[in-house]
Amino acid sequence: MMVGGALSPGYRVARWGYLAFCVAAFVFLIAPILVLVPLSFNAEPYFTFTEGMLRLDPEAYSLRWYRSILDGDEWTRPLANSLIIGISATVVATVLGAAAALGLAHPAMPGRKIVTALLISPMITPVIIAGVGMFFFYSSLGLAQTHVGIILAHAVFGAPFVVITVSATLAGFDWTVMRAAANLGANPLVAFRRVQLPLILPGVISGSLFAFAASFDELVIVLFMGGLEQRTLPRQMWSGIREEISPTILAVATFLIVFALLALSTVEWLRRRGAARA
Amino acid sequence: MTSGMLSPRLRAAGLTLPLVAFVSVTFLGPMVNLLTKSFYDPDVANALPETMAALRDWDGQGTPSDEAFAATAREFVAARTERTLGRTANRVNRVASGMRSTIMGDSREMAEAAAVAEDAGVETEGAFWRETMIGIDARWGGPEPWRALRAAGQRLTARHYLKALDFERGPDGGYQRAPEAWRIYVPLFWRTFLVSLGVTLLCLVIGYPVAHMIANSPPKRANVLLLLVLLPFWTSLLVRTTSWIVLLQNQGIVNDFLVAIGLIGDDGRIAMIYNMTGTFVAMTHVLLPFLVLPLYSVMRAIPPAYMNAAVSLGATPFQALRRVYWPQTLPGVGAGCLLTFILAIGYYITPALVGGQSGQLISNMIAYHVQTSLNWGLAAALAALLLGGVTLLYVVYDRLVGIDRIGLG
Numbered sequence: 001m002m003v004g005g006a007l008s009p010g011y012r013v014a015r016w017g018y019l020a021f022c023v024a025a026f027v028f029l030i031a032p033i034l035v036l037v038p039l040s041f042n043a044e045p046y047f048t049f050t051e052g053m054l055r056l057d058p059e060a061y062s063l064r065w066y067r068s069i070l071d072g073d074e075w076t077r078p079l080a081n082s083l084i085i086g087i088s089a090t091v092v093a094t095v096l097g098a099a100a101a102l103g104l105a106h107p108a109m110p111g112r113k114i115v116t117a118l119l120i121s122p123m124i125t126p127v128i129i130a131g132v133g134m135f136f137f138y139s140s141l142g143l144a145q146t147h148v149g150i151i152l153a154h155a156v157f158g159a160p161f162v163v164i165t166v167s168a169t170l171a172g173f174d175w176t177v178m179r180a181a182a183n184l185g186a187n188p189l190v191a192f193r194r195v196q197l198p199l200i201l202p203g204v205i206s207g208s209l210f211a212f213a214a215s216f217d218e219l220v221i222v223l224f225m226g227g228l229e230q231r232t233l234p235r236q237m238w239s240g241i242r243e244e245i246s247p248t249i250l251a252v253a254t255f256l257i258v259f260a261l262l263a264l265s266t267v268e269w270l271r272r273r274g275a276a277r278a
Numbered sequence: 279m280t281s282g283m284l285s286p287r288l289r290a291a292g293l294t295l296p297l298v299a300f301v302s303v304t305f306l307g308p309m310v311n312l313l314t315k316s317f318y319d320p321d322v323a324n325a326l327p328e329t330m331a332a333l334r335d336w337d338g339q340g341t342p343s344d345e346a347f348a349a350t351a352r353e354f355v356a357a358r359t360e361r362t363l364g365r366t367a368n369r370v371n372r373v374a375s376g377m378r379s380t381i382m383g384d385s386r387e388m389a390e391a392a393a394v395a396e397d398a399g400v401e402t403e404g405a406f407w408r409e410t411m412i413g414i415d416a417r418w419g420g421p422e423p424w425r426a427l428r429a430a431g432q433r434l435t436a437r438h439y440l441k442a443l444d445f446e447r448g449p450d451g452g453y454q455r456a457p458e459a460w461r462i463y464v465p466l467f468w469r470t471f472l473v474s475l476g477v478t479l480l481c482l483v484i485g486y487p488v489a490h491m492i493a494n495s496p497p498k499r500a501n502v503l504l505l506l507v508l509l510p511f512w513t514s515l516l517v518r519t520t521s522w523i524v525l526l527q528n529q530g531i532v533n534d535f536l537v538a539i540g541l542i543g544d545d546g547r548i549a550m551i552y553n554m555t556g557t558f559v560a561m562t563h564v565l566l567p568f569l570v571l572p573l574y575s576v577m578r579a580i581p582p583a584y585m586n587a588a589v590s591l592g593a594t595p596f597q598a599l600r601r602v603y604w605p606q607t608l609p610g611v612g613a614g615c616l617l618t619f620i621l622a623i624g625y626y627i628t629p630a631l632v633g634g635q636s637g638q639l640i641s642n643m644i645a646y647h648v649q650t651s652l653n654w655g656l657a658a659a660l661a662a663l664l665l666g667g668v669t670l671l672y673v674v675y676d677r678l679v680g681i682d683r684i685g686l687g
Contacts, residue, residue: 011594099297108290115298126625133308224649237517
């Protein structure tokens with residue numbers, strides 16, 4: 001916006017300062033992520049650019065760290081665990097979350113505010129507190145060091161995302177349409193499938209992506225509750241960073257950046273499509 | 279479909295019911311359990327029931343009754359045989375340090391004395407044990423170990439909270455503030471508060487112009503810029519932490535670059551990570567999107583006409599910014615700062631990986647007591663205090679923004 005007209009020298013200095021500051025801020029945001037990508041192709045076991053890399057010498061680049069992901073089960077087992085836990089938790093979170101959002105959006109819903117606060121609370125409680133509480137409770141039920149325990153925990157963290165995104169698609173929904181459908185003889189299930197489902201579907205997909213990403217990146221619960229059998233990708237990276245940091249971790253990181261980019265593009269695409277139709 | 283018969287009220291509530299039940303069992307239950315653990319600690323009372331019963335009427339002066347001596351000896355010896363005494367001794371040791379070795383050492387001699395007495399057919403009631411225990415260890419002739427036992431045996435107790443606030447048991451059994459050099463938790467809470475505040479302000483200073491630029495760019499460019507904020511938001515925390523290690527460590531890219539351009543010598547590499555600087559930089563990077571996104575959504579809704587009007591009415595751009603633009607962004611500033619602060623105050627992973635010794639926060643101490651020291655009561659009390667603080671902030675958030683209006687970018 002910055003208004004034209006007032007082009008005093010002081011203003012111009014401030015304008016350049018503002019631009020430089022913003023560019024620096026964007027570099028600060030994005031550079032630390034992008035810098036990992038070329039480093040993951042380093043032919044040497046270093047975490048810094050070798051002279052060969054700076055000269056763009058093809059010899060200095062290699063896929064060895066990507067191959068070493070597939071060597072043995074050091075990374076493949078955690079990846080499988082992350083997928084099993086993430087997908088199971090997402091299914092639970094999506095089904096329960098979408099149903100709850102439909103209920104919450106209904107004008108007749110009693111106690112909406114308090115119920116919403118309850119359903120959102122796992123997302124906004126500092127994860128260290130939730131993690132400690134769940135660890136104590138699930139241990140006493142024998143659910144610590146099981147997949148089930150971690151799936152339940154991740155599902156309850158993921159459900160609020162689905163509630164929020166589905167609720168957003170239902171904002172401004174005209175509920176008289178549902179009554180009209182009923183009057184025309186549609187049973188509630190048919191009315192839901194034909195009228196509401198297409199409307200909330202983008203929200204359901206976005207929400208489940210948020211829920212999956214949250215589980216895929218969750219570490220505190222896994223640190224407290226997971227045993228050797230429940231090592232997930234973040235848990236393995238945690239060990240990698242704390243114990244013997246190997247450049248394989250950069251290849252895994254690059255994979256996760258690509259995943260983030262795909263998830264983000266999908267959610268943004270759905271959001272824009274929704275906005276365009278509204 | 280019978281649900282067609284249900285009232286809309288019931289049907290709406292019924293749709294939310296599965297998740298309400300799920301959240302109650304998998305989340306609310308653990309939280310209630312956590313709070314209970316912070317003030318309810320029945321382990322010692324359950325392990326030494328007769329001792330606790332015999333100590334109930336003791337006035338806390340001198341020594342307790344003969345029955346208390348006998349009950350203690352009996353229960354120590356029995357627990358020793360069952361190998362459960364060590365656990366109990368650990369608990370008592372948390373109330374008064376030194377009690378673990380006292381109990382474990384003396385109980386061995388009590389067991390021997392009991393065996394000898396049994397062989398000789400000596401009656402081992404009351405007075406026998408008073409004499410024997412004081413003979414084994416003169417400390418049992420004073421009130422201190424008995425006070426420690428009784429304090430550890432209280433089921434309902436404030437001792438975890440007192441410890442979490444750096445109070446310690448004095449010689450008379452009452453609580454007093456620990457000497458300044460021995461205080462751990464209050465300074466750590468304070469440090470956590472200051473770091474969170476610092477990180478939040480840093481995010482605001484960086485995030486405000488960034489959000490402003492996105493909100494006032496043409497749509498195509500705004501989308502690209504927004505992507506630059508959303509990609510870090512979606513990228514794994516572990517990935518971002520790794521990249522800061524790669525960038526900031528001693529042999530890292532930033533130090534290499536500074537050496538290469540001759541700004542610092544090879545022996546003068548700057549320690550930018552595994553200390554408070556590392557915690558600060560990495561946390562600011564992780565939390566910045568949480569401030570930019572709410573600010574952006576508020577700024578997008580501010581019509582540029584207001585600023586133009588202010589300037590054409592004679593305000594300098596700076597006056598217009600301060601008097602016209604800034605006040606309109608306050609709701610976004612408040613919501614973004616509060617959210618960032620609340621997230622910062624519970625941060626665990628980032629300080630644990632890049633904070634070194636000096637960059638640890640209260641959450642790292644909670645994790646330590648859960649995983650290493652196994653003092654779960656204290657961990658619960660620390661977590662409960664943190665939860666209390668965060669809840670207070672949410673009440674403020676609710677007043678300012680509305681708790682049910684938390685959005686996702």
